[in-house]
Amino acid sequence: MTKGLKLPNDFLWGGAVSAHQVEGAWQEGGKGVSIADVMMAASRTDPARVVTDKVEDGKIYPNHWGIDFYHRYKDDIDLFQQLGMRAFRTSIAWTRIYPNGDELKPNEEGLAYYEDLFNTLRSKGIEPVVTLSHFEMPNKLVQEYGGWRNRELIDMFVRFATTCFQRFHKQVRFWMTFNEIDNQSDWRFDHHLLQDSGLKLKEGENAEEAMFQASHNELVASARAVLAARKIDPQLQVGGMLAMVPIYPLTAKPEDQMEAMRAMQYRYFFGDVEALGQYPAWLRKYWRQKGYNVKVSAADADILRRGTVDFMGMSYYMSFATAERDDGEVEFDEHNDLVGNPYLPKSDWGWQIDPVGMRWILNWMQDRWHKPVMIVENGFGAYDKVEDGKIHDNYLIDYLRSHIAEMEKAVVLDGVDLIGYMMWSPIDLISASTGEMAKRYGLIYVDQDDTGKGSKKRLLKDSYFWYQRLIASNGADLQ
Ligand code: BG6
Numbered sequence: 001m002t003k004g005l006k007l008p009n010d011f012l013w014g015g016a017v018s019a020h021q022v023e024g025a026w027q028e029g030g031k032g033v034s035i036a037d038v039m040m041a042a043s044r045t046d047p048a049r050v051v052t053d054k055v056e057d058g059k060i061y062p063n064h065w066g067i068d069f070y071h072r073y074k075d076d077i078d079l080f081q082q083l084g085m086r087a088f089r090t091s092i093a094w095t096r097i098y099p100n101g102d103e104l105k106p107n108e109e110g111l112a113y114y115e116d117l118f119n120t121l122r123s124k125g126i127e128p129v130v131t132l133s134h135f136e137m138p139n140k141l142v143q144e145y146g147g148w149r150n151r152e153l154i155d156m157f158v159r160f161a162t163t164c165f166q167r168f169h170k171q172v173r174f175w176m177t178f179n180e181i182d183n184q185s186d187w188r189f190d191h192h193l194l195q196d197s198g199l200k201l202k203e204g205e206n207a208e209e210a211m212f213q214a215s216h217n218e219l220v221a222s223a224r225a226v227l228a229a230r231k232i233d234p235q236l237q238v239g240g241m242l243a244m245v246p247i248y249p250l251t252a253k254p255e256d257q258m259e260a261m262r263a264m265q266y267r268y269f270f271g272d273v274e275a276l277g278q279y280p281a282w283l284r285k286y287w288r289q290k291g292y293n294v295k296v297s298a299a300d301a302d303i304l305r306r307g308t309v310d311f312m313g314m315s316y317y318m319s320f321a322t323a324e325r326d327d328g329e330v331e332f333d334e335h336n337d338l339v340g341n342p343y344l345p346k347s348d349w350g351w352q353i354d355p356v357g358m359r360w361i362l363n364w365m366q367d368r369w370h371k372p373v374m375i376v377e378n379g380f381g382a383y384d385k386v387e388d389g390k391i392h393d394n395y396l397i398d399y400l401r402s403h404i405a406e407m408e409k410a411v412v413l414d415g416v417d418l419i420g421y422m423m424w425s426p427i428d429l430i431s432a433s434t435g436e437m438a439k440r441y442g443l444i445y446v447d448q449d450d451t452g453k454g455s456k457k458r459l460l461k462d463s464y465f466w467y468q469r470l471i472a473s474n475g476a477d478l479q
Helices: 069-083 108-123 139-143 152-168 181-185 190-197 207-232 254-276 281-290 298-306 355-369 394-413 462-472
Strands: 012-016 087-091 127-133 174-178 237-243 247-249 311-315 320-322 373-377 418-424 444-446 458-460
Touching (some): 012 127, 069 108, 069 462, 087 418, 108 127, 127 152, 127 373, 152 207, 174 207, 181 237, 181 254, 207 237, 237 254, 247 254, 311 355, 355 394, 394 462
Parallel strands (some): 012 087, 127 174, 237 311
16 A cells, blocks of 8 residues: 555545536526637647637537536536545536626526535535636626726626625535636736636737736635625635646756746735735836736725635646746746746646645745645546546546645645645546547546537546545545
8 A cells, every 4th residue: 555644534535626617508597608608619739719709600619518517416426425525616607696797686596506516515425615706707797898807897796706605605615716816827828818807808908917907806806705705604714716836947047046936926926915915016016117007996905905815725737847038028928938847747738747846836835825725626637548338547546646645745744734635626527728528637437529429428437446545544545
């Protein structure tokens, strides 16, 4: 038996998905059209997802079918229970509750759906962990309001959040506001701006300035949601959620070190605001140097200061590396300034595999933000082969084993205050970046191809049994 380090008995071992990647049923239960519903399928070799203004006939939108979790959740949750999962993270599709985002009254059918989902989880002893906005804002808010550059969205989001806290506070204790809010720091990639902030750039608009304004509005909305939750039920725990990707310097050269530090500052100011309640000094300087007019009122600053999160949720998949730029530009540009790390292998999708980076980033977060941490995503997308009804996915087991071993060191040896680990994902689902089904993350296989064809039958992979043993031993049996 490969010995792991046993974690505390109340550690939340679990798995995570998001609503739009699994539910399907995009037109059922009074649901409105979300930004995820207008994202077409892409592929590994051509990963940028085309986004149409509205749903167009004859185009392929994989989120329309998901894995049909909307209808099959009771059976799927049975499989999660048998796996031993203690926590399940999903999101609430904003468009099931407020179909267009700007209504004043919620859609009862949507609320009833999630109420039953959360009750089902609880009845099986599984703690629901819920994200409010996971890349799926109402499309009307993108098309007609201009996305998060518009401050009107703050009130709409807070209304949505408040409705959810009021209705579900008895079933759901752990909440997160915006999924991977920091992805938009790579604003040169349109896809991130759209998924995080619903921003479609206007002619002549400065994309970076628009990103900062949209991010600020989201950060205010997030802080107001934290304050609203506290009023409704002081037991609620509301977290931020960031994609944590350590950005290492390629060498010990001081200029490379400087570049890496700048890269970390640039990507993680979102966490500084959510956890520490204020913008870092470098960023306020940067806005001035660039001549950006990011509107941050005194009232906003007060809300950010008071509405700091209770914990930090994070995803971890890979690490990056960077080196000094030779073109004289000062700002960090994630799209162009990353370099390959010669010490790390990559997945078929080019994601660098770095288990030690998990321990590194957990320590970094604790030192910087001084908040409990929850890992709400960690996993490996790969091609699976079904042989005689079995899937021998040793590549996933290897990935999870090596990452969990490092996570356990961070907790047991380094003293990181970690609430739980939710791998991504207990079941195959639609990839967020490419819309593929072929990029499989699950412990449970779903018989469906990239075009939505297949029986949708669920099959248990070898990794399912491996994770089951691991949870039963509280992390000690990593064999
Ligand atoms: C995270 C997202 O970025 O990574 C998930 O929060 C996503 O929604 C996951 O699915 C894996 O990425 P991808 O693009 O392979 O699905």
